[in-house]
Amino acid sequence: MSDSAIGRLGREALPGWRGAVVDRVVARPVSRRTRFDADQIRAAIGLALVLYTGYRLSVALLRSIREARDDA
Numbered sequence: 001m002s003d004s005a006i007g008r009l010g011r012e013a014l015p016g017w018r019g020a021v022v023d024r025v026v027a028r029p030v031s032r033r034t035r036f037d038a039d040q041i042r043a044a045i046g047l048a049l050v051l052y053t054g055y056r057l058s059v060a061l062l063r064s065i066r067e068a069r070d071d072a
Helices: 005-012 016-033 038-071
Strands: none
Touching: 005 038, 016 038
16 A cells, blocks of 8 residues: 555655654554554555545535525
């Protein structure tokens, strides 16, 4: 997963302090206890954050469309 476009997207979703926190607090300890390396874990967490953000944006967009329809 880490060499694919999805893996790159997941890694790019964790800039700055989020990436540092995920790396230090989650990715390294989990990689020591599982067969996944830290890069794969960072990519998976980043992808999960991207998907969650997309979900939250789509819910807000659909809600605003419904409200606009109801007002018209």
